[in-house]
Amino acid sequence: MKAFQMLFVLLLAAAAEGQSLHFGKCPRPPVQQDFNVAKYMGTWYEIEKLPALFEKGTCNQATYSLLSDGTVKVLNAELLSNGKMNSIEGVAKVKNSIQPAILDVSFFKGLLFHSSAKINERPIIGILAQNSRYLPPNSTGYIASSYVKFLESGGARVVPIMANREAEEYKRLFNSINGVLLPGGSSNIMSSGYQRASKIFYELAIEANKRGDYFPVWGTCLGYEQLTVLTSGEKLLTRTNTSGVSLPLLFTKEAKQSRMFKSFPAELMEALASEPLTENSHKWSVSLLHTITRSMGHSGTRRRMHLNGGGLVFPMLHQQ
Incomplete structure (x- = not known):
């Protein structure tokens, strides 16, 4: 929210200097002659502001x-x-x-x-924003900064995908980006703005990949759960004791040839398999009992699992 008083102070400062304010490397624009400040009376509001690094x-x-x-x-x-x-x-x-x-x-x-x-040529990756009842007034959604940092650390640029927008807007955005990340959170994966946007991008990604246009969709935590629903058409979650625990990974035989792990150093793969190096913050998981009896089809191959304290094995896809 920006009040008129701030605007008025800036105008006074500009007038005192004899020309408009300038920032960074901007050239000094000419003074606006016969400027009528009365036209800008009242309170000004900034409805939505996205980071512009x-x-x-x-x-x-x-x-x-x-x-x-x-x-x-x-x-x-x-x-x-x-x-x-x-x-x-x-x-x-x-x-x-x-x-x-x-x-x-x-x-x-x-x-x-x-x-x-x-x-x-740095790829542009869209991150799906979420709504929450805990957001401050006039807020339209949120994206945890950890996801932005995760993608930027790999050289990508990031754009937000706001929930509850028209399908046409999502289609235009899809044609302007190189991939989508579905983040973790607490949205309803069966019926919500998060679910609807995920479904639209998921289906567009499948169509693009069938045409030979590579478009990855990454699901973290809730995003992974959402992908299982979109793939299977049903909810396959199992309650697990996996909140706030660190666990080792159980790699499948296909892992070493996968896009994700084929370039991993051997010592790191060994450490991930033998030591509790991965952090888990979820109460629901997709049991291996589901994944070994159902084909994941076009969604890919199961590459790694966790073994929790109760002996239940479940796939893991959680990076943040």
């Missing part, structure tokens, strides 16, 4: 223009420290006629992206 060292600006069909053209541009310019064009439209001041902005229609900079 990718904007470090850049000068950013947004230009809005009204189109003939009533929508608003949005042109976001950034001036890099090396003098090159990037820009992306989107469109904003009224989401609800009862609240015309709230606009729904999309930058994925047509992928109108123009850049004079070098192509960045």
Whole structure:
């Protein structure tokens, strides 16, 4: 939330200097003549703000223009420290006629992206956000920072996937990213915004992979449980005593040839199999009794399991 007083202070500071404020490497824009501060009276609210670490060292600006069909053209541009310019064009439209001041902005229609900079080949991975009754007022969802750090540590860039959005928006986003991570949490995997978004991306990923367009879907904890439901069509969870415990892994014979483990050092594989190095924070698991009697089909091969204190073996896919 940003009150008008802050805006007024900034305007006064700009006027005192004789020109508008500038940040970073932005050029000094000309002074706006005959500026009427009365037009900006009232309280200003920032409804939603996402982390913008990718904007470090850049000068950013947004230009809005009204189109003939009533929508608003949005042109976001950034001036890099090396003098090159990037820009992306989107469109904003009224989401609800009862609240015309709230606009729904999309930058994925047509992928109108123009850049004079070098192509960045780091993959872009979407992380599914979740709703929670514990969120502060006016919050629309959350993503645990551990998932962002996990992907960034591997060289990926991250974008949020908000729950409870239209299917068309998910499809546009799918065509703009290289993979999806379904995080852990407490959402309902049978009926929720988390489940619905997961299902849409899961089905789109299957179609893409059938066409030879590699698109990975990673499920951690709740995300793994969600994938089992989407694959089998039913809930296969078993209650286990696996909350706040560290356990070794039981590797299947296929593990060493898998995409995940074939490049692992032998000493690390041995340590994972013999020492309790993996952290577990879940009360539900998918028992090996299910996975050995059901084919996982296009979802892949079982690669590693846990053995809990009660002797129950269950697959493990938990990285954070």
